[in-house]
Amino acid sequence: MKYIFSYTLLLLLSCSALYAQETPQDSLATYKKRVLETTEVDFLMSYYTQDGTHAAVTGGKGTEELTDITPTFVVAIPLNDDDVLTIDAGISAYTSASSSNIDPFDGDKPADPFVASSGASQSDVWANMNINYSHSSDDRNDVWAAHVNVASEYDYFSVGFGGSYTKLFNEKNTEIGVKANIFLDTWNPQYPIEFRDGFSRPDIVGTGAYANSFEKFANEGRNTYSLSLSFSQILSKNAQASIFLDLVKQDGLLSTPHQRVYFSDVADFFVQNFQLGDDVERLPNTRFKVPIGGRFNYYINESISLRTYYRYYFDDWGINSHTASIEVPIKFAEGKFTLYPTYRYYTQTAADYFAPFEAHVSTSEFYTSDYDLSKFDSHQYGAGFKYYDVFAKLKIFKFGLKTVDLRYNYYSRSDGLSANIISAGFKFVMD
Amino acid sequence: MNYKKILLIGFCIASLTSCVAVREYEKVNLNDPDMKLSANSIERFETNFQIYREAASGANGGKTGGGCGCN
Numbered sequence: 001m002k003y004i005f006s007y008t009l010l011l012l013l014s015c016s017a018l019y020a021q022e023t024p025q026d027s028l029a030t031y032k033k034r035v036l037e038t039t040e041v042d043f044l045m046s047y048y049t050q051d052g053t054h055a056a057v058t059g060g061k062g063t064e065e066l067t068d069i070t071p072t073f074v075v076a077i078p079l080n081d082d083d084v085l086t087i088d089a090g091i092s093a094y095t096s097a098s099s100s101n102i103d104p105f106d107g108d109k110p111a112d113p114f115v116a117s118s119g120a121s122q123s124d125v126w127a128n129m130n131i132n133y134s135h136s137s138d139d140r141n142d143v144w145a146a147h148v149n150v151a152s153e154y155d156y157f158s159v160g161f162g163g164s165y166t167k168l169f170n171e172k173n174t175e176i177g178v179k180a181n182i183f184l185d186t187w188n189p190q191y192p193i194e195f196r197d198g199f200s201r202p203d204i205v206g207t208g209a210y211a212n213s214f215e216k217f218a219n220e221g222r223n224t225y226s227l228s229l230s231f232s233q234i235l236s237k238n239a240q241a242s243i244f245l246d247l248v249k250q251d252g253l254l255s256t257p258h259q260r261v262y263f264s265d266v267a268d269f270f271v272q273n274f275q276l277g278d279d280v281e282r283l284p285n286t287r288f289k290v291p292i293g294g295r296f297n298y299y300i301n302e303s304i305s306l307r308t309y310y311r312y313y314f315d316d317w318g319i320n321s322h323t324a325s326i327e328v329p330i331k332f333a334e335g336k337f338t339l340y341p342t343y344r345y346y347t348q349t350a351a352d353y354f355a356p357f358e359a360h361v362s363t364s365e366f367y368t369s370d371y372d373l374s375k376f377d378s379h380q381y382g383a384g385f386k387y388y389d390v391f392a393k394l395k396i397f398k399f400g401l402k403t404v405d406l407r408y409n410y411y412s413r414s415d416g417l418s419a420n421i422i423s424a425g426f427k428f429v430m431d
Numbered sequence: 432m433n434y435k436k437i438l439l440i441g442f443c444i445a446s447l448t449s450c451v452a453v454r455e456y457e458k459v460n461l462n463d464p465d466m467k468l469s470a471n472s473i474e475r476f477e478t479n480f481q482i483y484r485e486a487a488s489g490a491n492g493g494k495t496g497g498g499c500g501c502n
Contacts, residue, residue, distance in 0.1 A: 046476035050484075070476060128498075149498060156500040171452045183497025224497030226489070232468050234453050238460050242468040246489040250496055293490030295468050299460040307465065313487035321487040329465040338465070348486050372502055373486050384473070388464070405473045413484070421480065425473040 035136045036078040039430040041399060044072045044090075044423070052371075052417030055098035055113065056259040057192070059277060060357040060369030062101060062113030064417060068094040082136050092126040099124070102258045103193040104274045105201070111274035126153035141168045149183075155258070158185040164228075175232040175242075183224040189217060189257035194276045204276070206269030213266075213279050213362060222252040238299040248289040255283040261367050262358040281368040283353060289315040293323075305329045318352035319373070325380075337387055342409070344380040371415050382409030392429050399428035 048068040055062035072090030079085055097116030104111035106119025116122060134145040142165070149160035162181035168174065193199060195214040204210050225248070232242035260277035262268075269276045293311035300306060311323040325344035331337070351373040353366040360367040384407035392400025405425035412418045453461065460466065470478065470491060482488045482501050489495040496502070 042472055044473060044475070048476065048480055050480075068480075070479075072475075074472065126499075151498050153500075158498045160498050171454065173452050181495070181497065185497060185500075187500065222497075222500075224495065226495045226497070228489075228495075234451060234458075234461060236451060237453055237457050240461055240466065240468060244490040246495050248489060248495045256500060287496075289487075289489065289496065291487060291490035291495075297466045297468060299463060299466055305463065305465045309491070311487065311490045313489070315486075317486075319486045321485070323487065331465075340465075346481075346485060346487075351486065372484055378485070380477075405471070407473050409477055411480075411484075417484065419480065419484070421477060423473050423476050 032081055032138060033140075034078060034081045035134075035140070036076055036084045037429075038078065040076045040402075041428045041430075042072075042074040042425060043428075044074065044425045046070045046421055046423040048419065048421045050411075050417060050419035052413070052415070053114075054357075054371040054374075054415055054417070055101070056256065056281075056368075056370035056372070057098040057101050058113035059260040059262045059275075060371060063097040063116065065097040065116065066094060066099075067096075068092055082138070084134050086130075086132040086134075088128075088130040088132070090128055092128075093123070094126070095123040097122070099258075101274075102190055105193060105271065110272040112272065113274060115273075124154045126151065126156075128152075141172070142166070143168075155188045155190045156185065157188065158183055160184070173234040175230075177228075177230040177232075179226075179228040179230075181224070181226045181228070183222075185222040185224070185252075187217075187220045187222060187253050187257060189220060189253075191216070191257055191280065192260055192277050195280065201271055204269050204271055207267050210269040210276060212277065214277075217253050217255070217257060219285070220253055222254065223250065225249045239297070241294065241296045243294040244292070246289070246291050248287075248291075250287040250289070251285055254285060254287055255281045255368070256370065259368070259370055261360055261369055263360055263362040264358050265361050265363075278362065279367075281370060282366050283368055284317070284366055287315060287317055289313070302335075303331050313348075317373075318350070319348055321346065321348035335388065338385070340384045340386070342380075342382045342384065344378075346378045346380075348376060350375040371417070374415060376414045378411060378413040380409055380411045382407065384408075395431075396428065398431050400431060401426065402429050403427040 050064060050066050052064035054060050055064045070090060070092040074088045076084055076086045100117040100119060100122035101113060103119055104117045107117035109115055128151040130147055130149040132145060132147040134143060136143045144165055146163040151158040160181060160183040164177060164179035166175060166177040227247045229245045230242060234240045257280055259281045261279050261281050263278045266278045291311055291313040296308045298306040307327040309325045313321040323346050327340050327342040329338050329340040353368050354373045357369055387404040389402055392402040394401040407423040409421050478491060486502050
């Protein structure tokens with residue numbers, strides 16, 4: 001009873017404080033600043049490599065070597081004083097040793113989970129386009145936006161759409177936002193070769209005849225519905241913070257159809273050095289996720305700022321995680337150059353359905369050996385360098401170069417996965 | 432996490448709106464590009480690979496699970 005009274009009193013005080021301060025009426029100036037002065041073009045690119053020993057395609061044991069190059073263009077076009085159209089398009093070209101082992105027998109080397117097959121499944125291209133339209137009110141205190149998104153790769157097609165509303169008040173010291181997104185996706189399953197119709201080989205080694213419990217997924221759709229809430233607040237002349245909350249519901253085929261699982265109670269069969277799978281991963285057809293994150297930025301002086309981020313995440317698959325990152329931009333040459341070291345820490349618990357290689361039993365309803373759903377910690381260290389020319393003096397045709405951004409990060413996971421990523425960004429503004 | 436605690440924290444944060452009103456001409460430091468309350472555009476690639484390699488996603492402006500065959 002005491003706690004109920006305390007909570008209620010605190011709640012009432014909070015609500016009254018919301019209305020305590022009188023804010024002067026915004027005067028409608030005769031001059032209205034454009035939301036976006038001129039067309040801006042961002043060219044972004046990344047080069048990513050990773051390696052590890054727990055490939056999900058081969059049931060949690062195998063090479064995770066992967067290389068990816070992703071060039072992306074983002075063009076923001078002011079349609080008038082209040083409206084902006086943004087087109088974001090990119091591709092991701094990757095080569096993956098583990099994906100190549102969806103069919104480990106189509107290359108010219110003996111099949112082995114730690115050796116990439118040189119066949120067709122080794123590489124692929126993912127293409128994506130997002131178109132966003134935003135409208136701001138005359139006083140710039142209300143912003144509405146809508147977007148559509150299309151993405152495609154050889155085994156996955158996605159169509160998404162959504163909208164958002166942002167309200168600024170308290171002399172633009174406070175901002176609240178709500179965003180809704182829907183993705184209607186479809187798998188084009190590429191099952192492991194041994195599960196496909198017509199598979200037979202004369203060189204299968206094992207006790208008895210090879211058989212598996214595989215059945216094709218009846219429903220290949222995968223839908224995601226998300227509602228995002230955000231709150232930002234200026235705390236002082238040098239500090240501001242924000243908090244984000246997402247509510248995400250997924251349904252449909254949430255398993256990855258080409259990720260093998262091996263059972264401890266089923267006989268093992270091999271072709272060359274490769275163990276044939278017992279099934280693919282089976283995960284529940286619903287998932288509810290709740291990430292809660294916050295940012296706090298502090299302007300220490302004209303040379304140094306502090307950018308921090310924290311997120312707590314939980315879902316109904318048994319996963320809880322914490323994410324924390326810090327970045328310290330250090331400016332020199334009157335702000336023309338910025339060096340920013342970064343560090344990120346991440347930890348998660350395992351999903352209820354995870355077990356390592358050949359630790360599942362065939363009588364379970366749900367199972368996965370995808371180490372992305374296992375218990376682990378990770379550390380990410382990096383640094384970035386930015387060149388900023390407010391006058392955009394260097395010109396290419398009618399576009400002036402405003403920003404050059406280079407960034408490198410090293411990522412290390414406690415299960416042995418490691419990755420390197422180099423990113424570059426160039427921002428041009430039209431004269 | 433206790434949902435009542437989340438709600439209470441939310442209202443306490445909302446009450447911060449009454450604490451300060453920095454005028455537009457006083458926002459010079461806050462308008463610095465390094466002070467914006469969102470990830471830099473170049474960070475999108477890191478956010479993408481983190482979504483693939485980690486179970487958690489969202490609350491950072493990136494994907495929340497749709498649009499890719501990721502977690």
